[in-house]
Amino acid sequence: MTQSTSSNEKLHNGVRTVSEEKLMVVVRVRPLRNDEGPRIVHVVSDKMLVLEEEADSRRDVLRQRRVNDKHYIYDKVFGEESTQEEVYATVCSPLVADALRGIAGAVFAYGATGAGKTHTMTGLMARALSHLFESIADSDDPDAYEVMRYWRGRSTWCQHTTYNDINATHPHHTHNGYGIDLIMD
Secondary structure, three states: OHHHHHHHHOEEOOEEOHHHOOOOOEEEOOOOOOOOOOOOEEEOOOOEEEEOOOHHHHHOHHHHHHOOOEEEEOOEEEOOOOOHHHHHHHHHHHHHHHHHOOOOOOOOOOOOOOOOHHHHHHHHHHHHHHHHHHHHHHOOOHHHOOOOOOOOOEEEEOOOOEEEEOOOOOOOEEEOOOOOEEEOO
8 A cells, every 4th residue: 555655646647757667668650751651650649559450451351350450558659740859858858857866767769760760869869968968057066966078879780780980070070068079960
């Protein structure tokens, strides 16, 4: 009983917040490109997607009775009209606040080639770093934080098995004043 009470106290308007979950699965549906066929993924609510069966399956007499659209429920679903700011505010902002309190968090993207992972993660990373350093600078005691003075990331392209050191000289290379170079590709 005590556990359920403390667990309910963590609820915000009846919903757990991102930082209170051990794992959240969030989906962002990207807009269709001009060369793609009809949309088969539909956002039903902020937590549900429907995946339509292909039109060919619906016409297949032997499979007609088995053809059902699939409903999937997630912790959060963003539609194709969602902005980077919306996704960041919902998914990453609470994790940055936790990081400032010493609580570790992670965000990663998984999906097929062309699904929008790089677009989403680039927007989230830039906003997270900006939020982190702005919060430190605005805090009552910015010296209380140990700021990482060197950041190095690697981008791996498995398809070509080449590695691109993003800490190298780059035309979009900027210095943010904290000893961390932010590079946008």
